[in-house]
Amino acid sequence: MASSPQPPTIHDVARLAKVSTSTASRVLGNYGRFSEATRKRVMEAIETLGYRPNSVARSMVTRRTHTLGVVCADISSPFFSGVVRGITDEARRHGYSILLTNTDEEVASEREAVGLLVDKQVDGLIVATVDVADVEHLRTAMSHGKQVVLFDRPSSAIEADAVTVDDVGAMREAVTHLLEHGHRRIGILTELRIEREADWAELLGPDLDRPRGEINASAARLLGYLRAHRDAGVEVDPALVGRTGGYDVEGAAEVTRRLLTAPDRPTALVTTDNMMTLGAYQAIRELDLELPGELSFVGFDNLDWTTLVRPALTVIEQPVHEIGVMAARRLIARLGGESGPPELIELPTTFLIRESVAPPRN
Amino acid sequence: MASSPQPPTIHDVARLAKVSTSTASRVLGNYGRFSEATRKRVMEAIETLGYRPNSVARSMVTRRTHTLGVVCADISSPFFSGVVRGITDEARRHGYSILLTNTDEEVASEREAVGLLVDKQVDGLIVATVDVADVEHLRTAMSHGKQVVLFDRPSSAIEADAVTVDDVGAMREAVTHLLEHGHRRIGILTELRIEREADWAELLGPDLDRPRGEINASAARLLGYLRAHRDAGVEVDPALVGRTGGYDVEGAAEVTRRLLTAPDRPTALVTTDNMMTLGAYQAIRELDLELPGELSFVGFDNLDWTTLVRPALTVIEQPVHEIGVMAARRLIARLGGESGPPELIELPTTFLIRESVAPPRN
DNA sequence: CTGAAAGCGCTTACAG
DNA sequence: CTGAAAGCGCTTACAG
Numbered sequence: 001m002a003s004s005p006q007p008p009t010i011h012d013v014a015r016l017a018k019v020s021t022s023t024a025s026r027v028l029g030n031y032g033r034f035s036e037a038t039r040k041r042v043m044e045a046i047e048t049l050g051y052r053p054n055s056v057a058r059s060m061v062t063r064r065t066h067t068l069g070v071v072c073a074d075i076s077s078p079f080f081s082g083v084v085r086g087i088t089d090e091a092r093r094h095g096y097s098i099l100l101t102n103t104d105e106e107v108a109s110e111r112e113a114v115g116l117l118v119d120k121q122v123d124g125l126i127v128a129t130v131d132v133a134d135v136e137h138l139r140t141a142m143s144h145g146k147q148v149v150l151f152d153r154p155s156s157a158i159e160a161d162a163v164t165v166d167d168v169g170a171m172r173e174a175v176t177h178l179l180e181h182g183h184r185r186i187g188i189l190t191e192l193r194i195e196r197e198a199d200w201a202e203l204l205g206p207d208l209d210r211p212r213g214e215i216n217a218s219a220a221r222l223l224g225y226l227r228a229h230r231d232a233g234v235e236v237d238p239a240l241v242g243r244t245g246g247y248d249v250e251g252a253a254e255v256t257r258r259l260l261t262a263p264d265r266p267t268a269l270v271t272t273d274n275m276m277t278l279g280a281y282q283a284i285r286e287l288d289l290e291l292p293g294e295l296s297f298v299g300f301d302n303l304d305w306t307t308l309v310r311p312a313l314t315v316i317e318q319p320v321h322e323i324g325v326m327a328a329r330r331l332i333a334r335l336g337g338e339s340g341p342p343e344l345i346e347l348p349t350t351f352l353i354r355e356s357v358a359p360p361r362n
Numbered sequence: 363m364a365s366s367p368q369p370p371t372i373h374d375v376a377r378l379a380k381v382s383t384s385t386a387s388r389v390l391g392n393y394g395r396f397s398e399a400t401r402k403r404v405m406e407a408i409e410t411l412g413y414r415p416n417s418v419a420r421s422m423v424t425r426r427t428h429t430l431g432v433v434c435a436d437i438s439s440p441f442f443s444g445v446v447r448g449i450t451d452e453a454r455r456h457g458y459s460i461l462l463t464n465t466d467e468e469v470a471s472e473r474e475a476v477g478l479l480v481d482k483q484v485d486g487l488i489v490a491t492v493d494v495a496d497v498e499h500l501r502t503a504m505s506h507g508k509q510v511v512l513f514d515r516p517s518s519a520i521e522a523d524a525v526t527v528d529d530v531g532a533m534r535e536a537v538t539h540l541l542e543h544g545h546r547r548i549g550i551l552t553e554l555r556i557e558r559e560a561d562w563a564e565l566l567g568p569d570l571d572r573p574r575g576e577i578n579a580s581a582a583r584l585l586g587y588l589r590a591h592r593d594a595g596v597e598v599d600p601a602l603v604g605r606t607g608g609y610d611v612e613g614a615a616e617v618t619r620r621l622l623t624a625p626d627r628p629t630a631l632v633t634t635d636n637m638m639t640l641g642a643y644q645a646i647r648e649l650d651l652e653l654p655g656e657l658s659f660v661g662f663d664n665l666d667w668t669t670l671v672r673p674a675l676t677v678i679e680q681p682v683h684e685i686g687v688m689a690a691r692r693l694i695a696r697l698g699g700e701s702g703p704p705e706l707i708e709l710p711t712t713f714l715i716r717e718s719v720a721p722p723r724n
Numbered sequence: 725c726t727g728a729a730a731g732c733g734c735t736t737a738c739a740g
Numbered sequence: 741c742t743g744a745a746a747g748c749g750c751t752t753a754c755a756g
Contacts, residue, residue, distance in 0.1 A: 020727045026751090032726095054749055056427065056483045057732090057750040059750090060418055060748085076447040076683075082438045085436065088462060099461055384735080384736080385742055394742095424735070424748090
């Protein structure tokens with residue numbers, strides 16, 4: 001075991017094994033030709049020196065770092081930490097490491113993170129992009145030869161694989177469940193930012209059947225909400241759509257309070273992600289509304305606490321770990337040379353019926 | 363913007379700026395001497411080529427990667443994801459990136475992770491070691507010149523900085539609170555693995571005032587529990603100590619069930635980490651025990667759901683984000699050349715009194 | 725089967 | 741103020 005100064009290099013093992021560095025490198029990488037005798041000598045030298053190849057030097061020449069860059073909004077959120085766990089698990093199986101960054105939903109941070117990761121020569125990027133319409137930096141990275149895979153937020157503005165869940169279907173199922181219980185005023189809580197009023201109009205417009213892809217997860221979930229209503233022949237009161245304009249628990253609670261204290265308040269509420277679920281539930285607690293008697297509730301994401309509260313919450317579950325696994329798998333396949341058009345993988349969600357939905361009291 | 367093939371190198375900018383690569387490198391790194399005129403030319407060349415330095419090549423010569431290796435048990439747990447967020451935040455402020463690994467509490471995984479990170483030439487390591495007594499691989503890494511900082515689990519078996527919380531004090535405070543409410547049979551739920559019975563005897567032995575350092579967080583928390591009892595002159599029934607022998611929610615629920623259905627069951631229960639808290643609470647729900655009437659409860663970690671359930675749970679809060687920040691700060695300080703004996707930073711916890719504690723019914 | 729040589733993209737003494 | 745040269749630790753054609 002070498003002490004602090006210089007760890008042994010391949011030159012040291014070559015010298016000790018009395019071979020050239022070329023030969024040492026060959027047995028190390030187990031390629032090319034070499035006799036059994038030299039193999040042994042080299043292995044012994046490696047052993048006695050405690051030699052370990054320097055990955056950085058290797059990357060320098062192979063132009064591969066076996067490192068994947070991950071850019072998510074916030075690793076401390078249950079959704080992202082679950083996905084990242086899936087990513088690291090799958091990456092590790094294939095000999096890849098993960099370089100982690102957070103954006104806090106700031107496009108500037110995302111740009112910086114992507115730049116940094118590219119500079120560090122990651123082999124590819126897995127990103128939950130902040131803005132599906134603002135992906136120029138990702139396109140640039142791809143033009144520099146980096147593979148990218150999107151998750152949670154597919155974007156048609158870039159030719160990249162994406163893994164997500166069937167957001168439209170998931171929300172449609174949940175809202176239909178509520179409608180079937182007789183609810184006619186169903187509130188929805190979403191972070192959705194609407195930049196231009198026109199987008200909003202378009203979203204609510206007649207073209208409810210457009211394919212998704214150019215819209216983000218929140219918009220897709222709202223679309224599912226709208227389609228369920230249309231299918232049931234129920235008109236949506238725009239006042240029932242609570243938008244926070246950002247991921248923020250406090251904001252979610254605030255909007256929920258407003259929604260639920262309005263004169264003609266909804267008899268049921270659905271949320272579109274874990275932050276909204278948490279904020280909404282907090283507000284419901286404060287308002288001391290009894291579930292499901294005074295209000296029916298469907299949350300998004302099967303957070304562990306949703307079975308701990310009473311009544312247990314009916315929720316839409318996303319396969320978080322699997323999202324990560326699939327994203328990593330896609331990326332690694334591309335790195336392995338797989339070609340072909342971008343794939344959009346839509347993983348199924350699971351609607352978990354528990355105890356927070358009942359017919360409206362009237 | 364270069365297209366797929368080779369991104370521009372410093373040679374390209376040198377050529378375009380009509381200087382040598384040495385000079386280009388100097389203005390790029392803004393060191394050494396160069397005239398304003400050449401600075402301009404080089405900057406322009408960089409601009410027009412869209413040149414970005416290759417970090418890997420730079421690391422090769424500087425022997426610095428500006429990358430920190432993080433090894434935690436499981437990034438998807440709220441504790442670790444919170445700490446890692448703190449680490450990445452502080453690291454980023456100082457221009458460092460994070461390479462993330464999980465051990466699932468397996469020493470073998472930890473060894474592998476540390477080896478991998480060292481091979482990748484991280485500048486230093488931040489680790490929540492699986493076994494505070496089995497840190498040979500960390501000592502090896504240090505002897506190779508890598509700085510390491512421990513968190514959550516300080517170890518006296520290695521000369522490294524460590525950041526943790528005052529586990530003994532935290533648990534002592536919580537248990538004292540329970541004792542003051544009149545509880546005499548207080549159960550404790552811990553993952554603590556006891557390899558040899560002797561260790562167990564020693565832990566329960568008379569030397570309750572030994573300093574911590576050679577014991578892990580779980581043992582320290584148990585120690586706090588024991589000291590609180592001793593200070594109050596209350597004897598501890600060993601049957602009240604529920605050990606799961608590992609981090610596992612289901613196991614925690616199982617042990618809790620056993621503890622709470624025993625003939626002379628405890629009137630209060632404390633847990634020693636977030637997994638135990640979750641498992642214990644699940645079991646309490648199943649058993650349909652009313653809090654705090656039939657059972658008083660104090661959880662570990664201020665998980666977001668602990669204020670959502672009714673009654674809200676009294677908990678011991680750890681400053682998770684700050685743990686990460688401090689760990690990163692320590693490491694970066696060492697990388698900056700700070701010397702001196704290892705520092706043990708014990709961050710304070712906060713005891714949040716809510717509604718889950720009351721006098722025993724009796 | 726093996727070795728000498730070049731090169732990956734940078735930085736950094738060292739001369740001038 | 742600037743450039744030629746060496747070198748970081750590897751891998752990989754290319755000869756032999």
